[in-house]
Amino acid sequence: MGRILIKNATIVNENKIFPGDVLLEDDIILKIDDSIPSDQATRVIDVAGKYLIPGVIDDQVHFREPGLTHKGNIATESRAAVAGGITTYMEQPNTNPQTTTIDALEAKFEVARGASFANYSFLFGGTNDNLEELKKLDKNACSGVKLFLGSSTGNMLVDNEEVIEKIFRNTEMVISAHCEDEATIRANMAAYKERYGDDIPINCHPMIRSEEACYLSSSRAIALAKKTGARLHVFHVSTGKETQLFRNDIPLEEKKITAEVCIHHLWFSEEDYESKGTLIKWNPAVKTATDREQLWQALLDDRIDVVATDHAPHTIEEKNNPYTAAPSGGPLVQHALPAMLENYHSGKIALERIVEKMCHNPAKLFQIKKRGFIREGYYADLAIVDLQDPWRVTKDNIAYKCGWSPFEGSSFKSRITHTFVNGHLAYENGQFSEERKAMRLTFNR
Structure with missing residues (x-):
């Protein structure tokens, strides 16, 4: 070169x-x-x-390969990421097949080696029955372990409490968790389906995947991390109430429990469902304007450590289905940095802080070698x-x-x-x- x-x-x-x-x-x-x-x-x-600025490091993307490539693939989505200033990504395990064996993990790396426009790693998916495989995983093999403590696209729900504790006790890697309480969501969904059938109004989404569901799951995971000494990273915090669970009185390098917020939870609120409909249907749900402001406050006072995208493309035909059939997720890698820079222009956040949360901190948190900073060497x-x-x-x-x-x-x-x-x-x-x-x-x- x-x-x-x-x-x-x-x-x-x-x-x-x-x-x-x-x-x-x-x-x-x-x-x-x-x-x-x-x-x-x-x-x-x-x-x-x-x-x-240093290239952005996105710690949570879904590039849909293998098995879901009609929505996106490693080549197309990493190319879009590069257009958005994202030079490194960590892709999630809810593909088909799921990334829940070492062989499946290495198969993804082999695809990315030839296809990816941006630097890459993958998260290994923990399940109710792959603990022994997880124990074999070298701590430097990939970016970390992902647990779905609430169901989402691909349904990799881990709901066996005994297994969850064993996973927490048996890995040195960062455990990144999707935290929503499944029992709460199912009860809420049943009530809304009884009232509306399948065509539930989209503005009910944050009541179905509610603040209570998020807080119950996050607080339970954090309590378990404290009990076991595990290294826990809570993905896509979406409520102001959850931000009270995280510390800002010690440096990031000393934290055992960290948090991420995503672009859509910093940008949209429940007021946008009327105009955007299922295009902004995510899990966890976009919630109130008050939640959004409290997420911003937690980001700025360092209770939240990282800004990411949770980039998760679906076809427009899929998103236009009625509520119960419309999948959650949306594409964000190309527009995440420009969106954050809008908040710089409005005076909400300094450029240095954007770089800290999107470049430096993901590198620190996942202990990435020689990336995330503008440094000689x-x-x-x-x-x-x-x-x-x-x-x-x-x-x-x-x-x-x-x-x-x-x-x-x-x-x-x-x-x-x-x-x-x-x-x-x-x-x-x-x-x-x-x-x-x-x-x-x-x-x-």
């Missing part, structure tokens, strides 16, 4: 914003300095007026952002295989202009390189 010199950048990194040049050599950041001279063998990219995963280049989300510029976005029709003030993956310019001003230089993640554990 040779040398690339990024000139005249405004660098956002490690709680600082400063001008500088960054020299890339092959897949590594070779030098960071105020001014770096170029030579004839170096390609120069002048980004004056633009901001250089680190892999050259970088995104260049123009904060003053407005654009509108339309079908013509949506990169997802499913062809739609919950942000369709929205306008963003900021645009990702370049994305580097391991020093390779994977995306530039709306154009993709078809070369793939992505790598399997490695870890410092």
Whole structure:
């Protein structure tokens, strides 16, 4: 790949914003300095007026391969991720077949090795009956273990309390958990089905997958993590009440229990169901505007550590089904960073904090080797952002295989202009390189 010199950048990194040049050599950041001279063998990219950030690390995506590739696949969705400044992702196990054996895990890695545009790892799915297989999993083999403590797409529900405790006691890896209480959801669903049949109004979704269901499950998982000493990461916190369960009085590196919030829970509220319908049907559900504000407060005061997408595409035909048949989830990787930058423009969050929550903290939390920061000797995963280049989300510029976005029709003030993956310019001003230089993640554990 040779040398690339990024000139005249405004660098956002490690709680600082400063001008500088960054020299890339092959897949590594070779030098960071105020001014770096170029030579004839170096390609120069002048980004004056633009901001250089580490590539975003998304700790929760569903790219639908294998088995669900009519919705998306590793190639299409990682390509869309790169367009959104995401250079690394961690994909979830609820595919078909499910990623619940070491053989299935390695088969996914083999697909990604040839197909992925962004760096990759996968979560190994815990079930009611694969504890022995999980015990064989090397702690550096993948990003971690995923437990569905509430059912969702693919139905990998783990509901055997004895097994859950054994999983907590038998892995050193981060256990990432989807926390919703299944008994509460089933009782709520039965009541609403009795009233409405299958065509339940979409605005009932946050009452079915309720605050109570989320809090019961999250609090139970956290109590078990404290009891067993397990390393627990609670995915997609959706209620203000749950934020009270997390600490902000110690550094992230010392936390045994951490939390993630997703873009859709920071952006939408129950007021949006009327206009967006099942396009914003997620599990856990988008809830009230008050919940949204409390999630923001927890993000800003460090009770919530990471911002992710839970990117989960479905076809528009599937989403347009009646409530009980419409699947939960939506595509987000291309638009997550522009959406967060809107909140910078409105004064809600600083650029340094966006970088912390979307780049630095996922790298720290999962102990990813040489990624998530702009540092000499680190892999050259970088995104260049123009904060003053407005654009509108339309079908013509949506990169997802499913062809739609919950942000369709929205306008963003900021645009990702370049994305580097391991020093390779994977995306530039709306154009993709078809070369793939992505790598399997490695870890410092």
